[in-house]
Amino acid sequence: MxxxxxxxxxxxxxxxxxxxxxxxxxxxxxxxxxxxxxxGGNIYCQETEGIQVHAYGAHIFHTDQAEIWEYANRFVRFNRFTNAPLARYRDELYNLPFNMNTFHQLWGVKTPAEARARLAVECEKYAYIETPANLEEQALKLGGKDIYERLIKGYTEKQWGRSARELPAFIIRRLPFRFTFDNNYFNDAYQGIPVGGYNKLIAALxxxxxxxxxxxxxxxxxxxxxxxxxxxxxxxxxxxxxxxxxxxEYRSLRFESALLEIPDFQGNAVVNYTERDIPFTRIIEHKHFEFGQQPCTVITHEYPEAFQPGKEPYYPxxxxxxxxxxxxxxxxxxxxxxxxxxxxxxxxxxxxxxxxxxxxxxxxxxxxxxxxxx
Missing domain, CATH: 3.40.50.720 (NAD(P)-binding Rossmann-like Domain)
Known part of the structure; x- marks a missing residue:
């Protein structure tokens, strides 16, 4: 039957x-x-005071596949949001991904030649590491001490819940360095956020x-x-x-969100906190995904956690x-x-x-x- x-x-x-x-x-x-x-799964949004809050962490649609971009745009209109996160370490701010802005903030260099020369000096100190045995050795060999200790070590250890010396080297096989003043995190040709949030995309599908x-x-x-x-x-x-x-096995996440009666908290959608003793990995300010002009704002602290039954599995x-x-x-x-x-x-x-x-x-x-x- x-x-x-x-x-x-x-x-x-x-x-x-x-x-x-x-x-x-x-x-x-x-x-x-x-x-x-x-x-909607993990791209579900909760509307708060006209702000589309990404309930399960920041989701930025990006792709280099023209046919996928065209497919997604059949269902919803995308805005021009460009992901340009910041990293905060000991009250200093650094641009991500690693680019000329980052190198200037780290070392005061102003030209690509100066940045390449300084990076070579930093990496030369770890030339003795022929085959990295763990993530720490791999990161030091690729980027040197300053980049590793300020921008990689603490964030990565929080994310995975263990020392970088206990993590396999393959997690960070390469570090993307840009010798231009370009803060766009993704290299993809197409990028944006659905106008009105991801729920509209799922509803249309x-x-x-x-x-x-x-x-x-x-x-x-x-x-x-x-x-x-x-x-x-x-x-x-x-x-x-x-x-x-x-x-x-998975790693999980916990989110703590708050509505603040101020128009702007951090001036950017995503700010990573890279110090190990700060328990959360980043703060998301959701209104910036859609260039919101609301008189209030919603922020979310993101905490990595061990996965247990009942929690959401995020990272395999x-x-x-x-x-x-x-x-x-x-x-x-x-x-x-x-x-x-x-x-x-x-x-x-x-x-x-x-x-x-x-x-x-x-x-x-x-x-x-x-x-x-x-």
Whole structure:
């Protein structure tokens, strides 16, 4: 007997929304469910006093894929926001990424030649490190002591919850140095924030598609499975298989937001705090994502945390142990052809929004080809 839906999409985040949109365009009946009480996944925004607050941390859409930029712009208009974060260390401010402004702030140099010469001197002190054994050695070899201690060490140790000497070198295989006065964090050709927030993007993608919120697929799997012929699962792949081989490791985040009755707090959307003894990694001031002119402002302190059940998994720990564990789960997934696995949690990866969109589109194209062949 034909089931009620062609596809059950578990997760109303960006990946699931793009897939469901494409399936619906092809005439497929889709049901999208999410265990949260809102759609949008981690790009969900909460409006406060006319300010779109990025509820799960700063999200800036950027891409060098023209076709993905054009696809996203079908659903929402983007503004011209350019990500130019600052780093604060002992009450001094430094521009990111590392560029001529940063080098001038560090060393007083004024020309690219002066900056290259000073960087060479700083790195020469660590030329004896032939094969870096950890992140600290890798960073010192690439950028020298000043850059490492002021702008990398504390922030990275807070982010990963351990000493830089305990972190693998591959995390920081290269440092992007720019010898121009350019504070644009991304190199991509296209960049911006949806005017009115990311909820508009998700709403446009899911328009006309049935969405049920506060529904946990894993708590009543037989019921949900009975509704659709095929399933797209965007949750944690180890949870889908009841942690048969153990838990994949993540780092989590905690956010503390506050409404301030002042027009501006820090004058920039993102300021990183790189000292180790300051517990948060950055402060986000949300109104600057959309050049807000409200008389008040909303700021969010972002605190890295160890991941535990009940917390949101943000950053996969892609070391050798977890990579092997993920591969074991991939083998299990291959034995379930009626279930598609997609998204950052199911693929155990950190993915930018453009790559998330592109991967969802690719998965649908593959799925559509299967339909045509059958």
């Amino acid at each position: 034909k089931k009620e839906y062609d596809y059950l999409v578990v997760g109303a985040g960006l990946f699931g929304a793009v897939f469901a949109h494409e399936a619906a365009l092809a005439g497929k009946r889709c049901l999208v469910i999410d265990k949260r009480n809102h759609a 899911l328009e006309g598609i049935e969405v049920r919120l506060s529904c946990n697929y894993l708590e009543d799997r037989p019921y949900w499975d009975s509704l659709a012929d095929r399933i797209l699962f965007t949750g944690c792949i180890d949870a889908f298989f009841d942690y048969r081989y153990g838990h994949l 720990v892609n070391d050798e142990k977890n990579t092997r564990l993920f591969q074991s789960y991939q083998q299990l997934a291959a034995a379930h052809p009626q279930v598609l696995f997609g998204g950052r949690l199911a693929q155990y990866t950190y993915a930018d929004m453009d790559d998330t969109m592109a991967t969802a589109l690719q998965l649908w194209k593959k799925e559509y080809q299967r339909i045509l062949e059958h």
